[in-house]
Amino acid sequence: MIPTIKWEGSHILMIDQRKLPAKVSWYRCRTYRDVIGAIKKMVIRGAPAIGIAAAMGLSLGASSIRAGNFVSFKKRFDNIAGEMLLARPTAVNLRWAVDRMRAVLETSAKSPVIAIKEALRNESESILTEDIEINHRIGINGAAIIPDEAAILTHCNAGSLATGGYGTALGVIRAGHEMGKKIKVFADETRPWLQGLRLTAFELIEEGIPVTVIVDSAAGSLMRRKMIDIVITGADRIASNGDTANKIGTYSLAVLARENNVPFYVAAPLSTIDMSVKDGDRIPVEERGSDEICIIRGRHLGPRDVPACNPAFDITPARYLSGIITEKGVILPPFKGTIKKAFSSQQA
């Protein structure tokens, strides 16, 4: 499996996901601003991967700070963190990662600057390593609920490329496959960026898991025709009541799954749950430009001046979710109580 993101000396390298699978090329970040640009331009995407990139980007930014004392170091660091937080608004993992890096900084107040820089770099590496471990646990927890023979529908890419490795929704699929379950996957192509056709199909073919691509609007019809046993997607932010922000189209899948009695699960690390947000309508949904929809492979395919409305995410109310697959187990409804419990069992 290609690593999504890695250190190379003092630089950060990311697989350029805009070019996959046609071209495997590395996007080199020399400064934290390169990292912010990469997140904005979707060189790297996927909530956990964005969190990891932000942590590594903060470490990169911190490494270039010239400061004689903690106070001035911290001031500069906070500015970088502030910029980083603006890269993309919806995935909460970005803020979560920034908070973890900040906490390391706070506990290093008495260390020399060089030691702080090292602690930050170590923390970014821990976040990456832990994410992969967490995904394996999500995989094992989720695989338990997959039937021994299952047609699984997934949306966008919640795979290795959306995380440090292994994936959330695709981690569940991988783990089920590794356990010997007979799994076949239907992958929504996922307009406008085609993460399903380009990334999910690519990962699953590499893994030897049967995959068939469909246009996003075919998913409902396949459910009605009883061709889908279970739907599993990732998440970009989950409110404390279970309402879930994820790639545009997820809400529709959830409604269609409910209508057709197909279980609908979200797979995500606890770091995707934002306990500070009461419900989904308080999650900021990023609106991206018209060109992502209207310009395909460099050419306007519609009328040149037609506007597009391009929300990158939507909100799925918690009532449509059969469960949230996390590293702590599968959180079941009613979510208000169970989500809180998952966090407290983590602290225990």
Add this chain to the structure above:
Amino acid sequence: MIPTIKWEGSHILMIDQRKLPAKVSWYRCRTYRDVIGAIKKMVIRGAPAIGIAAAMGLSLGASSIRAGNFVSFKKRFDNIAGEMLLARPTAVNLRWAVDRMRAVLETSAKSPVIAIKEALRNESESILTEDIEINHRIGINGAAIIPDEAAILTHCNAGSLATGGYGTALGVIRAGHEMGKKIKVFADETRPWLQGLRLTAFELIEEGIPVTVIVDSAAGSLMRRKMIDIVITGADRIASNGDTANKIGTYSLAVLARENNVPFYVAAPLSTIDMSVKDGDRIPVEERGSDEICIIRGRHLGPRDVPACNPAFDITPARYLSGIITEKGVILPPFKGTIKKAFSSQQA
């Protein structure tokens, strides 16, 4: 408005809809087989337009028959009609048009061959002219149910280009606009062929009706956010119980509309209703090739060997429909009785 299809001497010219809106070019059919090819390759598409093309194609085929008597003329004509019927399976308008042409042939049994050919040509012209008239009536009937200020969601292209002119779903929108209603349209881009982005947006911009394109998977979220007042689509075939075959994705829209209390209407001529088919599960749904999804502007965007499942249509059960807008008025549920009544009032 550009005509969708027309006679030019003994040839048939069609706007090549695969190239719109970037290029307005005419596709010339010299033989009936050219017409069949054009329908298969989607040079022309849309249920009513396919019916018109089939009728004109039959006339073209008939014009080249060399036969000394009615029996041998009819035998050759029946072969051509049989080939024509296989061009595309879902839209019933094709069969309806072939049946009308056959009926003309039957009543011409005593005429000389040259007169039969003329009668067939006249019938094909009548079918075209009537279709435009019918669309105007559909427009007026449908406009009556559109609020004075409305955001209308439509899918695929049920416009002038899908018909002889004016359109069914877009005919309703046009008529509402002409009556002075404040209409804005959200057009699903409609993968894989992008009829929404390429054709619907093109027609509406020409008409001066505000249009915004969205990816297909965003429609549900927009409904949830109360941005859509009414959904109107066309139809490729309606069973006698009201179950409706239309462009893939229509079923999902209907379910999402129901879930969000948004009225969902189908606009179609009575010729789209197939009284010989009891319910939607008996309507043949065309499955098209993987390449339509995976190859975009000449290049495989996913892994080269990934299969796709590409049903061109889906079935929306009648229970999701608020009504069927026809030239005879808006047919309301329960459809079993009301559809039959619409036909009998036609014969009266």
